[in-house]
Amino acid sequence: MKTLLLLRHAKSSWDNPGGRDFDRPLAPRGRRTAPLIGGHLRDRQLLPDLVLCSTARRARETYDLVVPAVGGTAIQFEQALYLATPATLLRLVQATPATVERLLVVGHNPGLQQFAGLLAGSGDGAARKRLQAKFPTAALAIITFPGAGWAEIAPGAGQLESFVVPRDLA
Numbered sequence: 001m002k003t004l005l006l007l008r009h010a011k012s013s014w015d016n017p018g019g020r021d022f023d024r025p026l027a028p029r030g031r032r033t034a035p036l037i038g039g040h041l042r043d044r045q046l047l048p049d050l051v052l053c054s055t056a057r058r059a060r061e062t063y064d065l066v067v068p069a070v071g072g073t074a075i076q077f078e079q080a081l082y083l084a085t086p087a088t089l090l091r092l093v094q095a096t097p098a099t100v101e102r103l104l105v106v107g108h109n110p111g112l113q114q115f116a117g118l119l120a121g122s123g124d125g126a127a128r129k130r131l132q133a134k135f136p137t138a139a140l141a142i143i144t145f146p147g148a149g150w151a152e153i154a155p156g157a158g159q160l161e162s163f164v165v166p167r168d169l170a
Contacts, residue, residue: 002145004093004158005041005048005104006116010034010065010138012058022082026061033138033166034062038069040169041104046142048104050074052092054081059106062138066106073104081107086115096150103150109135116141116160119153123160131163139165 010030026034041047047070053063055077067073080088089111096103105112113135120128120143131141143158 001101001147002150002153003046003102003161004119004143004145004153005046005102006112006141006143007037007062007066007104007106008109008112008135008137008139009054009056009059009062009106010037012137022056024056024058026058026065030058030062030137031065034065035069036166036169037138037140037164038066040140040164041066042069046102047071048073048102049100050076050096050102051104051106052076052078052081052096053106054084054108055079056082056108059108063106070104081105083108084111086111086118089115090118090153090155094151094153098149098151100150112141116143116163118155119143119158120160121156121158123158127160127163130165131160136165139163 010033011027012024013027051073141163142161145158
């Protein structure tokens with residue numbers, strides 16, 4: 001069984017309105033909430049075998065705050081994850097090596113929310129409603145694919161196991 005962990009970057013700062021969106025750092029709230037998600041992954045024994053992370057500053061900073069809890073996981077920084085569409089996300093996930101059992105993707109909305117909704121054909125109904133309504137910063141969707149390899153993952157094939165937001169963990 002493959003497990004896909006979709007993590008939206010933590011809350012970013014808008015303090016420099018003239019700066020590039022790509023270069024926005026985390027806000028203080030984001031620096032507080034990202035470690036909560038890392039602790040949740042550790043506590044649930046959902047340590048990823050591989051992390052695909054957007055190269056945007058706020059995504060990299062989110063990863064840096066999550067990684068102490070999940071250990072020395074292999075990481076690939078992917079430019080294509082910056083504001084990726086569901087089609088791009090699917091292509092990246094399908095290209096994951098078969099030896100990876102748990103994949104963590106650190107990315108952005110709206111693509112991440114749309115991708116999670118596209119993949120999760122079944123699972124926790126309450127979590128699905130929450131995910132469809134809003135995928136806030138530092139939220140984590142956990143989707144499993146029974147018996148599937150990454151290359152075979154398709155829309156509707158996943159089961160949403162949980163959808164966690166930082167306030168659930170505080």
